[in-house]
Amino acid sequence: MRLPGTLPRLFGSLLLVAAAGIAGIGAGAAPADLTPTVPPLGQVVPAPASVQAGGAPYTLTPSTRIRVDGHSPEARRIGTYLAGLLRPSTGYALPVTDDHLPGGIQLRLRPSEQGLGDEGYRLQSSRGSVTLTARRPAGLFRAVQTLRQLLPASVEKDTRQKGPWKIAGGTITDTPRYGYRGAMLDVSRHFFTVGQVKRYIDQLALYKINKLHLHLSDDQGWRIAIDSLPRLATYGGSTQVGGGPGGYYTKKDYKEILGYAASRYLEVVPEIDMPGHTNAALASYAELNCSGIAPPLYTGTDVGFSSLCVPKAVTYDFVDDVVRELAALTPGRYLHIGGDEAHSTSHADYVAFMDKAQAAVGKYGKTVVGWHQLTGASPVAGAVAQYWGLDDTSDAEKAQVAKAAQNGTKLILSPADRVYLDMKYTKDTPLGLDWAGLVEVDRSYDWDPGAYLPGVPASVVAGVEAPLWSETISTSDHIEFMAFPRVLGVAELGWSPASTHDWEQYRVRLAAQGPRMAALGIDYYRSPKVPWPTG
Known part of the structure; x- marks a missing residue:
């Protein structure tokens, strides 16, 4: 059953592409190599409120830093949590800093972003950086969960895995329907x-x-x-x-x-x-x-x-x-x-x-x-x-x-x-x-x-x-x-x-969570x- 409304056209097309890929694997097609695929921007659960895909992906490297707002102990704690999630599988040091230099993974608390509410966030990914912005720490934490899902699934393992570790380019703006x-x-x-x-x-x-x-x-x-x-x-x-x-x-x-x-x-x-x-x-x-x-x-x-x-x-x-x-x-x-x-x-x-x-x-x-x-x-x-x-x-x-x-x-x-x-x-x-x-x-x-x-x-x-x-x-x-x-x-x-x-689109994103x-x-x-x- 399709509930009132539809996904944005771009998001829907990404899901259809993903569905074709999953169906091909299920039919017995062998992948060309074992390199992790980059999840399409927006192929996450729960579905984001707004997805604007485009631009070059961001790639985690051994020199990547996680940069947080220095005035916020909670932002630093969330950055440390993120580093702890990513270090085992990537093998990267991922130091958490408050140096405010460009590049890397940026965690930003902006109380002026009233439209993001208590749990909303904005994720912007480009060749040079990934920036997570939220009004409240809870929103920054929710953004980290989306970031995880935009990396290959093997990032969740607790032993070192083969990269590359790419995050698709574009912007996600997201707030919850219910509190x-x-x-x-x-x-x-x-x-x-x-x-x-x-x-x-x-x-x-x-x-x-x-x-x-x-x-x-x-x-x-x-x-x-x-x-x-x-x-x-x-x-x-x-x-x-x-x-x-x-x-x-x-x-x-x-x-x-x-x-x-x-x-x-x-x-x-x-x-x-x-x-x-x-x-x-x-x-x-x-x-x-x-x-x-x-x-x-x-x-x-x-x-x-x-x-x-x-x-x-x-x-x-x-x-x-x-x-x-x-x-x-x-x-x-x-x-x-x-x-x-x-x-x-x-x-x-x-x-x-x-x-x-x-x-x-x-x-x-x-x-x-x-x-x-x-x-x-x-x-x-x-x-x-x-x-x-x-x-x-x-x-x-x-x-x-x-x-x-x-x-x-x-x-x-x-x-x-x-x-x-x-x-x-x-x-x-x-x-x-x-x-x-x-x-x-x-x-x-x-x-x-x-x-x-x-x-x-x-x-x-x-x-x-x-x-x-x-x-x-x-x-x-x-x-x-x-x-x-x-x-x-x-x-x-x-x-x-x-x-x-929409069940037909959801089941594709759900399959990718397997x-x-x-x-x-x-x-x-x-x-x-x-x-x-x-x-």
Whole structure:
């Protein structure tokens, strides 16, 4: 399906040329030599807003320097990050300097460039230099991700590779469509270490994802230390789906994740799911149960059977303690309170609970995020609802969400039958679930967030997010196989102008990412719908 508008004529022609080349390789044609090809300007994911190709390419050489604004420590840090990416494969020294001489790779912060916003950038490539310009450091970091993709895929390898290292000539000017472009990792059903989360952060950053939503609690495990309620982590975090050892993040661990995410310009959105999905908490503290009796720890995958005891005052002491400590740890603006599948909570109790939980979030200076069932209660001013319904979700439920949106509640779109990364690609996919249907790569891409929900003003769509639930996911290889390449499509829906959204052109650019993902060691799904290079 072609969404309204088309790519600029030059960009489209470049993609068609690339498609012909990829198809030729797939048909068995052998390349003339092993010299890396120069990716066409604009053949990146997400698609840039504006591409003006032309002029001689820039070539990295042993004498190339990375020149940054001397007055900006963040520009220097981004330059150092870029040098660290490029040195292993090129073998070049790539010193980071602030000498302001011409040539090399120039990183420039220009606060006067109002049109670039907080994350936009301009990349200008010519024979003499490549210049990255942004208004804010986040934009400079996003520009670096584009620069990476304009170099041959082998630049991502951690051993020295054969050049030349060329960047096509021309200018890219780029700003995001949405300010919220997220990915969620469920660390509750299966626990993932700090190192595993960092690896996922690096992979997401390449495609300009800017939010990492961590699902920190559920029936199967509590994953964040709370000093005032230590058994939540030490006991509630002691298992996982299938009965494994589980685990949890100390506050030091959590701060390490936050710091690493911030260095990649991702904001962490922590989630404590309430009042349902709380068996790990109920098992840890008997007084949170209406009966006063703690249930056993749970290692299955059923949902909807647990609930905090809404009438008890101690429940809100618990909520206050958890929100207070988590808010104090988290510099980002959002705190997610879940609210989905509270089947064991009456509607009246649900509304009463969500009123108090939202008040606690506001008390500690954070913005409420909840799953879209929050719209069935009373969303506070400024609250954000995360929609995870399906194409065939009832009209009444969609109307409830639309009414809240019309009253000012912002929406994050995560339709399960489009962007839930734990859904199987096909019936034969060895991992994942299929309750929301089968979600191939084209289905995860081929929809428009701005026009997805009837009655929802486009202006209230904050962005998109791709959740990865972990009932069947327990290793980094599992994460990568289920997330890649679908998360690239979600990243593009969040970043690129609606006019660039076209499956036939996207699949060509996606195919070109195959060698890059392989060079990064990402175990991605080779969808038959994408013309991956085979040479």
